[in-house]
Amino acid sequence: MGDSIDNIVPHYGMSAGDGPHSYRGALDAVKPILEEEIAAKFDIWSGQEALCIADFGCSTGHNSFEALRIIIEAIKRKHESSDLKIPEFHVFFNDVVANDFNTLFSSLPTDRNYYVAAVPGDFHRRLLPPSSLHFAYSSWALMWLTEAPEAAEYGGDGYLEQFERDLDSFLKCRAVEMVDGGLMALLIPGVPALWDQEKEFTVASVVEPLRSCLVNMAEKGRLSKAKIESFKVPQYFPNHQQLRAILERSESFSIERMETLKHGRTSYSAEARAKSIRAALQTMIARHFGDEIIDELFHLYKEKLAASPIFRELNNDKTVVLLAILKRTNLQCETAARLLI
Numbered sequence: 097m098g099d100s101i102d103n104i105v106p107h108y109g110m111s112a113g114d115g116p117h118s119y120r121g122a123l124d125a126v127k128p129i130l131e132e133e134i135a136a137k138f139d140i141w142s143g144q145e146a147l148c149i150a151d152f153g154c155s156t157g158h159n160s161f162e163a164l165r166i167i168i169e170a171i172k173r174k175h176e177s178s179d180l181k182i183p184e185f186h187v188f189f190n191d192v193v194a195n196d197f198n199t200l201f202s203s204l205p206t207d208r209n210y211y212v213a214a215v216p217g218d219f220h221r222r223l224l225p226p227s228s229l230h231f232a233y234s235s236w237a238l239m240w241l242t243e244a245p246e247a248a249e250y251g252g253d254g255y256l257e258q259f260e261r262d263l264d265s266f267l268k269c270r271a272v273e274m275v276d277g278g279l280m281a282l283l284i285p286g287v288p289a290l291w292d293q294e295k296e297f298t299v300a301s302v303v304e305p306l307r308s309c310l311v312n313m314a315e316k317g318r319l320s321k322a323k324i325e326s327f328k329v330p331q332y333f334p335n336h337q338q339l340r341a342i343l344e345r346s347e348s349f350s351i352e353r354m355e356t357l358k359h360g361r362t363s364y365s366a367e368a369r370a371k372s373i374r375a376a377l378q379t380m381i382a383r384h385f386g387d388e389i390i391d392e393l394f395h396l397y398k399e400k401l402a403a404s405p406i407f408r409e410l411n412n413d414k415t416v417v418l419l420a421i422l423k424r425t426n427l428q429c430e431t432a433a434r435l436l437i
């Protein structure tokens with residue numbers, strides 16, 4: 097299977113045990129949609145002893161466990177309503193090799209009704225055997241790119257093209273691993289098609305103030321200016337139309353439903369925001385600039401956010417969460433079959 101990206105650039109891993117809680121609210125909005133879609137569209141494989149579910153990019157599990165509970169309960173209800181024997185569940189937790197799987201396993205819910213296994217590795221590669229997966233889930237992970245495009249402006253076309261290539265690889269691998277009729281739920285942080293960058297902010301706005309803190313530190317001689325030039329954050333936050341256009345090109349998945357959900361935050365201080373950005377980017381920043389700058393950098397960052405009239409006002413946050421429910425279908429075969437009717 098060759099070298100995997102996480103062995104070459106293990107920059108994704110969240111800080112140990114310090115997963116993000118800030119977008120937990122989005123799961124409340126996702127719950128009824130997941131339940132409806134599973135009730136209506138999850139195929140029943142009668143006689144199947146075990147069903148497999150995988151969470152791609154699970155981090156330390158904080159949000160994963162609740163999502164899995166919702167998915168498993170909905171699948172069980174579907175079996176009960178069909179008078180079918182409830183299968184056993186096997187959950188695969190995926191994240192990069194450097195992820196803190198120890199924290200995940202030590203915080204597994206004690207009342208869980210599923211078997212667990214870790215599947216470490218880059219989710220843009222194959223991770224599971226063919227036709228073995230019945231439900232795939234991924235939340236707040238696919239915005240990570242395998243690399244930041246050279247000489248491209250952050251968030252510009254070069255980043256969108258990389259996002260498209262990466263998402264395409266993810267879908268191609270899952271297409272092999274999933275059974276026909278299997279469902280996939282993707283939750284990706286994104287931006288509205290139109291928003292005012294002068295007055296509003298989104299999840300895509302976090303890098304600019306960070307860069308400005310780095311420049312301030314370089315001016316004080318704390319780090320080299322040249323290092324800032326080569327510092328790139330390999331993330332892309334799509335809007336609804338961009339995501340839909342990529343998903344529509346897939347020949348293996350049909351789009352069953354797409355929703356743009358509000359972020360769901362009710363309060364979020366500069367300190368909490370800086371903490372969550374630190375959890376997400378610390379590993380990558382330390383790798384590039386060295387561990388010793390981290391405390392000072394995020395102290396400055398918190399102050400910059402607190403002093404900004406844009407970031408101070410919660411209503412200025414226009415971040416959205418894009419939810420896509422896909423079904424594993426062989427669209428080529430379906431089209432051919434329809435032509436024969």
Ligand SMILES: C[S@@+](CC[C@H](N)C(=O)[O-])C[C@H]1O[C@@H](n2cnc3c(N)ncnc32)[C@H](O)[C@@H]1O
Nearest residue numbers: 108109153154155159191192218219235237240
């Ligand atoms: C922001 S956390 C999201 C965690 C969790 N899914 C949730 O909703 O809270 C993103 C996770 O995706 C993982 N990730 C990013 N790129 C990945 C890749 N190529 N393969 C596997 N995991 C990846 C990161 O290591 C990180 O733990």
